[in-house]
Amino acid sequence: MSGKQFFIDRYKQLGWQYKPVELRQAIRINQMNNEGKNLIERLENIGTKLEKITFLQQGYWVYNPKVSVGATAEYLLGLYSIQEAAAQIPATLFSILKGKQVLDMAAAPGGKTVQMADYMQNTGAIVAIDINKRRLTALTNHLERCHVTNTVVYQLDARNAPKMGYKFDRILVDAPCSGNFASDPIWFKNRTLQDVERNARVQREILAKAVECLNQNGEIVYSTCSLEPEEDELNIDWAIKKMNLEVKEINCPGKNGLTKVFGRKLDPSIERCRRFWPDETQGFFICKLGRHNT
Amino acid sequence: MKAQEITDFALQLGVKLGFNEELIVQQSGRYYLLNETILPLVKDTFFFAGEFLGKVKDGRFFPSFILLSKLAEKGSANRVVVDKKTGWLFICGRDVFKKGVLKTYGSVNRKSFVLVVNEFGDCLGFGRIASDFDQAGKNEVVVQNVSDVGDFLRRERGL
Numbered sequence: 001m002s003g004k005q006f007f008i009d010r011y012k013q014l015g016w017q018y019k020p021v022e023l024r025q026a027i028r029i030n031q032m033n034n035e036g037k038n039l040i041e042r043l044e045n046i047g048t049k050l051e052k053i054t055f056l057q058q059g060y061w062v063y064n065p066k067v068s069v070g071a072t073a074e075y076l077l078g079l080y081s082i083q084e085a086a087a088q089i090p091a092t093l094f095s096i097l098k099g100k101q102v103l104d105m106a107a108a109p110g111g112k113t114v115q116m117a118d119y120m121q122n123t124g125a126i127v128a129i130d131i132n133k134r135r136l137t138a139l140t141n142h143l144e145r146c147h148v149t150n151t152v153v154y155q156l157d158a159r160n161a162p163k164m165g166y167k168f169d170r171i172l173v174d175a176p177c178s179g180n181f182a183s184d185p186i187w188f189k190n191r192t193l194q195d196v197e198r199n200a201r202v203q204r205e206i207l208a209k210a211v212e213c214l215n216q217n218g219e220i221v222y223s224t225c226s227l228e229p230e231e232d233e234l235n236i237d238w239a240i241k242k243m244n245l246e247v248k249e250i251n252c253p254g255k256n257g258l259t260k261v262f263g264r265k266l267d268p269s270i271e272r273c274r275r276f277w278p279d280e281t282q283g284f285f286i287c288k289l290g291r292h293n294t
Numbered sequence: 295m296k297a298q299e300i301t302d303f304a305l306q307l308g309v310k311l312g313f314n315e316e317l318i319v320q321q322s323g324r325y326y327l328l329n330e331t332i333l334p335l336v337k338d339t340f341f342f343a344g345e346f347l348g349k350v351k352d353g354r355f356f357p358s359f360i361l362l363s364k365l366a367e368k369g370s371a372n373r374v375v376v377d378k379k380t381g382w383l384f385i386c387g388r389d390v391f392k393k394g395v396l397k398t399y400g401s402v403n404r405k406s407f408v409l410v411v412n413e414f415g416d417c418l419g420f421g422r423i424a425s426d427f428d429q430a431g432k433n434e435v436v437v438q439n440v441s442d443v444g445d446f447l448r449r450e451r452g453l
Contacts (some may be wrong), residue, residue: 010423036408073382073412073416073443101335123331138344139343140342141449143342144346144360147360148333149329149345151343151344152336152343153342154337154339154341155339283441
């Protein structure tokens with residue numbers, strides 16, 4: 001069960017007609033490093049045309065840059081980060097971050113960690129964990145470049161997070177996933193349904209551990225860049241039924257989460273999740289969870 | 295004694311820094327400054343924590359760019375303000391020619407350490423004064439590059 005046509009047929013059953021897409025490059029301004037820096041003007045002066053992303057406060061589309069946006073002085077000084085537009089959304093969904101104790105599970109390469117630290121203005125604390133040491137080095141370079149000072153990083157499998165013995169007010173589960181064709185040109189060639197099911201199992205294990213680390217009134221934001229419902233709506237349906245979680249309302253673009261998947265009816269509250277079929281952004285799935293009745 | 299290497303380095307740039315020693319931790323030759331909020335979250339096995347100050351390699355202290363930026367905010371810091379082109383070349387690892395210097399602050403005597411700052415006040419790195427600043431010709435190197443933010447790109451290539 002693999003191949004381009006197999007997956008395209010699945011998407012059709014889920015209500016989306018496949019089309020090839022070309023992603024737009026996006027950046028996110030790091031607010032805390034930008035006081036009086038005239039960043040937009042500085043980037044435009046070096047030939048980088050920017051357009052505000054309507055659904056993001058600090059996000060901008062980048063047009064035909066004359067220089068690589070990953071090699072400007074402003075980038076190296078941490079004034080902005082290169083971050084795909086949909087990937088900028090998860091951190092915006094937490095109700096309050098300033099002063100909170102935050103866990104970032106599967107944090108590397110750190111785009112969302114830096115974004116949360118920016119919203120927190122380096123207050124509170126973030127514990128960022130990832131299993132891969134090489135990716136942790138990229139994460140810590142990112143933290144240094146963007147002047148993040150409120151984060152503690154551990155090399156740790158997210159499924160071992162409760163062993164740290166800490167509880168958190170906010171937990172980001174940007175789960176390791178199968179990805180999608182929009183950001184991986186050989187995705188259809190490489191992926192099988194078995195991969196998807198295996199990843200979905202790992203994601204459920206991570207989500208279960210996130211719940212163990214969550215304070216009573218805490219919030220979990222769950223996201224993947226997978227289009228496959230096994231990693232998205234079906235996992236959330238499982239979390240509602242087995243983990244006593246509920247899906248919270250979010251004010252965010254995207255299509256409502258699917259409540260009927262391949263003939264199976266899911267919890268109606270899954271409609272509050274958001275699904276991004278690839279278009280200007282890559283494919284993405286996001287939702288906010290809390291304990292039932294909190 | 296943990297803070298000694300850091301405060302000594304800051305002094306070479308004309309800045310007197312004070313730290314609460316109890317909040318400085320070391321891991322694999324790297325120094326980090328913690329605060330009361332993150333201190334309880336730091337176990338022996340941490341990979342990175344709080345404010346990265348720099349690392350010691352072969353007995354020599356190399357400051358982080360967070361520390362350099364912090365020093366650049368202090369009025370007493372030795373620094374040269376450079377023009378746009380010079381700033382870009384410095385980030386690419388090049389030395390600073392006198393003609394690219396717009397302004398100097400603090401000590402710019404030969405062998406002094408100086409921060410290299412762009413016209414917006416951003417700290418691009420630091421270097422060492424290579425020749426008597428006042429005597430140097432406009433096409434003479436006045437600051438030898440020691441470390442610059444272009445290092446982030448060089449590190450990425452190594453990953």
